[in-house]
Amino acid sequence: MQTLTAVVPVYNEAEVLDAFHARLTAALAGLDLDCRVLYVDDGSDEPCAVRLRELAHEHDNVGLLVLSRNFGKEVAISAGLDHAEGDAVILIDADLQDPPELIATFVEQWRAGYDVVYGQRTERRGDSRLKRATAAVYYRVLNALSEVEIPQDVGDFRLLSRRAVDALNALPERHRYMKGLYAWIGFSQAAVPYVREARASGSSKWSYWRLWNFAMEGITSFSTLPLKVATYLGMLVSSLSFMYGLYMLVKTLIWGNPVPGYPSLIVIVLFLGGVQLMCLGVIGEYLARTYTESKGRVLYLTREYHPPRD
Template identity: 40%
Template sequence: MKKISILVPCYNEEATLHLLYMELRKLIDSQNNYEWEVLFVNDGSKDNTLNLIKELRKNDYHINYVDLSRNFGKENAMLAGFDFVTGDCMVIIDADLQDPPSLIPTMIQEWEQGYLDVYARRAGRGKESWIRKKFSLLFYHILDHSTRFDILQNVGDFRLLDRVCINALKKLRENERYNKGLFCWIGYKKKEIVFNRGDRIAGQSSWNFLSLFNLAIEGITSFTTAPLRFASILGGSIALMAFCFLIFYVTKTLVYGDEVKGFTTLIASIFFLGGIQLLFIGILGEYVGRIFNETKRRPPYIAYQYNENIIQ
């Protein structure tokens, strides 16, 4: 009998946990031709999430959990899930029920047809602000046009991955992770399912605009050096323009005897070029910072499993 694991990263999800469990229980009961595992990864929650997971485990042998020693972020929490799931395939789903568990049987059908990565594309994004939707689409557009492989747009973490994909992802131990890009990078036979994403049932999302912006920076710097190339091209263009202007004004002064004027223009140019230099230094610093973090070779997470054995 094939085994299907459901991976649920959790951070302060006490308001939605029982609702999610009820939906997953219905799914397990209706699909009794498979063996099931539900793996919760508690990413350093500060509320009652961990205790609720422990209560669920006492009453249901399908439930397992990994308790991280602190909040390592969703990307690393998912890596912990990749390391501990035991199924022939794995479905990643958020605890807030915006991604419907009722779509999982369709994913399983496609998996049985031979697809190794069955991902859910959002036809709608629920109650998101207009500016958040626009920035999300802009980010995917930039990333897709600056990498050498296709980045799936409007696709989140909700997907089914075969054991082959899971094993490939486990080999990628980088600390600064962007899993949506890694899902595309590993390749394999993919299948799309379109769905309408719902609204959060209860509780509040831990993803604010700043955290999403930081995730976008991680995604761009993880999969493309296009910002560095852009900085080089723009810097060279500005230097060429400045050299042409210098030749023009020197020639004009020598031929016509005009005085060099324009104190305001000079100051504005200095500030402009200074700002451009600081911007380029910042872009370079993002990549240097990533190198610094990776060279320390710290583990992406530290976890306690249900038996409280420390996992190094």
Template identity: 40%
Template sequence: MSQTQLISIVLPVYNESAGIKKTIAVLENYVEARDEQYELIFVDDGSSDDTVAKINAAMAQCRNVRLVQFSRNFGHQLAISAGIRYASGDAVVVMDADLQDPPSVIPAMIAQWQAGYAVVYGKRRHRDGETWFKKVSAAAFYRLLRAMTSTDIPVDTGDFRLMDRKVVDVLKQFDETDPYVRGLVSWVGFKQTGVLYDRQDRNAGKSKYPLKKMLHLALNGITSFSTIPLTLALWFSGLALGISVLSVLIAELTGTLGATVWIVASLFFLGSGLFLSLGIIGSYLGRVFNQSRERPLYIVAQTQGFAQNKFQQYQQQRLQNQG
């Protein structure tokens, strides 16, 4: 690979004070051992600790470190989107800042990129340091999502991946308020492949994806790439109605239980089906409502380490396109 080619590494961060120094040190050691040129773009998603201060301290020593600082917490996926828009590299690598995605995998991704692949995603072989519940639920979700959508989203993959500049330029055109980045990367197409790796335990601190956020991410993934839940809601409501009617008929014919009990039970079952249907429809309507407001996806409080403000360029281009 030519030394004139640049690899951008995008790392969303949120309250990573406990481990950010080690992360930067590991990445700098990796960069120094490689022939390619690198920039490290940290996107701070509204941290309330001294994560930003420690990144600033590193910038005084490392000329390849960049910082994009949000005005508040906007979410992990939007932090990735922002980092992609600021990246200048011929290829862009997205990875978490807790070293669960080891930099040692990047050379294998680069090798596949050189072989002609536009997207090289990390496919998890083992997930160290995670509970059995998270492993089982994640595996089930990936397979459910793949079964529900026509987009070929690889199973057992996260956001850890390398993308060619042409893929990044396409992703920069998206303005989704609740993006599911790994799904969008699959949706845009191009030649894609995976590399197997073992996901490591966290460098320090605790996961920033508790169950609530995991469920929100899963819902975003499903509602972004599949309309099947809308159909399932209709089927479930029809099934609930059928069971309710059948229960009443059986109660009347057999006389084994009072009809009142059966009717009440049937109404509760039917009601649960209707509420489920409304909830699913509401999720889709919520996405439409959020998108229709056309608010900025996020607010950048400041940037450091960049020659010019790439986000302002993006906003100006967006206004020109709208005009």
């Protein structure tokens, strides 16, 4: 019998954990597969950590991977994929925004020959208008800059075949923008539309500051266009400055310049300074990622691992 493992990254979700586990178990029970669940504790607080251990102890088909601290969702997913066994792997969050009942449809598409089956949100209930608008703009900007096509309105909720999982595990980078990596590996992919519900309880761990940094991660991980823009912008500003310098020279030689150009001088200096700082910032973003990769640290550390027992 084919084996399916559901990888669930968890960070402080004690309030919804029991309800999620009940729905996930019911969804997996309806499949003619040997199904297992692997929870990844990404440095959760004590109530959540205790409940995860209880679930792993109470159910033979439930495993638990405990990371040494909070490494972030992208790393937690990578850790889960490293330890997930079976012919296919489901990635799903524990906040009940993604319906476990959709897994059966994912499996149908997988058996039809697709290596990656992802849920595509047709509606984002519970998100503010600002968050929906910025998400739409972000995905369009990312695809305009990226070298690979990244599906819009798609998160981590998906099924991966064994060869897709092996391909992801073979990628060595430590800056893990998973949405981009899912697209980068290629293989045959299919979308399943669904309505993303509001959180069943608690609040999102993603502040706008974290979302901004996450967006920067995606752009710098899958595009070098910002570096080219900095180069072209520098060339443009230099050309305009040269032409303006010629204009001022000719004007001074013909009509003279009795009034000092202090305002225009300040404007030019501030403009050029701003452009230089922006270009240095773009270069710094890429340099920081190069520095992180060059250190060669392991992606994560585990405190304990309890694989499923069946």
